[in-house]
Amino acid sequence: MQCSLRDMAIFVAAYEERSFTAAAQRENATQSGVSQHIRNLEHVVGVQLFVRERGGVIPTPAAASFYRSCLEVMRAHDAARRDVARFGKGPIGELRVGLMPTMTSRVLAPALDAFVGQAPNVAVHVVEGYSAALTQMVQGGELDFAVVPAFAGAPGVRARHFVRTRETLVSRPDSGLRHLAPVRLGTLGPLDLVLPGPGNTRRRTIETYCTTHGIEIARVVELDAMLGTLDLVARTRFVAVLPAIMMDTRRGQHGLTVNPIADPELPLDLTLIEPARRERSPASALFEELLLASAQDLNARWAAVLETQPRTALAASG
Structure with missing residues (x-):
């Protein structure tokens, strides 16, 4: 199993919102879907990323480090998409x-x-x-x-x-x-x-x-x-x-x-x-x-x- 861009996007939303419910609304997903993505992600990286509590979720120190890495990957992906998109205009x-x-x-x-x-x-x-x-x-x-x-x-x-x-x-x-x-x-x-x-x-x-x-x-x-x-x-x-x-x-x-x-x-x-x-x-x-x-x-x-x-x-x- 690999970590996909979708996994990263949901993780980043959960990290920033401190809530699986808010992350689900932001990413147009269900709460159970967000929970499943995070469990799969924790299985892939081999470390717990959130502590679940009644009022929401608390990121672990590992989550803070992973968050910074995810932002770098997502920025690079966005830049690559924008760079290649400019070749789509005009004649070929x-x-x-x-x-x-x-x-x-x-x-x-x-x-x-x-x-x-x-x-x-x-x-x-x-x-x-x-x-x-x-x-x-x-x-x-x-x-x-x-x-x-x-x-x-x-x-x-x-x-x-x-x-x-x-x-x-x-x-x-x-x-x-x-x-x-x-x-x-x-x-x-x-x-x-x-x-x-x-x-x-x-x-x-x-x-x-x-x-x-x-x-x-x-x-x-x-x-x-x-x-x-x-x-x-x-x-x-x-x-x-x-x-x-x-x-x-x-x-x-x-x-x-x-x-x-x-x-x-x-x-x-x-x-x-x-x-x-x-x-x-x-x-x-x-x-x-x-x-x-x-x-x-x-x-x-x-x-x-x-x-x-x-x-x-x-x-x-x-």
Whole structure:
């Protein structure tokens, strides 16, 4: 015979009430049932727990010790139930998402934190990569969805607009540009520019923009590594064109100067792609919604900052 949680609950009630009758009322049991539980419990633990008297029952010293242990067990049981209960809400399963560094830099964390709270029973796997690799993974069914720059499309892939942001010029702190002031690239003279590899959709967009608007390029370094790009820009004369939603408006991030590209703006349209043969799961839909909300929040912050900036070209820092 073992001591069950029900035995412990009845014992605790009897100990606290000092009465089998009151314990029976509290635990929705009969008085004879409480007496039977206590006798069985005393048999299991091998010691008398109560002294029976006409006016009620008196706990023995052994009962006082057992009472404290019962409380610990009951608290642990209650905590375990509450802990596992949180996994009962929201979707269940596994989710695999592919994101560019544009999305993982600042958009991902708030969305992921919210998702884990709303869908605790979903195992999330986030893969960082550039558009070509992520598109191939979606085609192969390795990802539930990915967010990439807008492109012409690919077989087996269903696409829809996700969000639009703007591109910015990123340079070192002493570049001579006033942080956050809009800038015309054509006024800067030949640029030493960091670009992603030719397979990257944004590479073609940036090159087309520079060609169309007569922007001179002195040197190009191809670098498909975002942390390496930011470090190179922070230390040298090289500059990079990077999306606003991945850049902090504060000067402190990587010690960089960030200037929105203007006259004309260089927009970046991001597209959500998913396998055409697969229906969206509830987990996928929820994660997409939270990602979009995070991206829109960052866009709104940038819009608020830009309202305070002059509409003209850059001004010198300092």
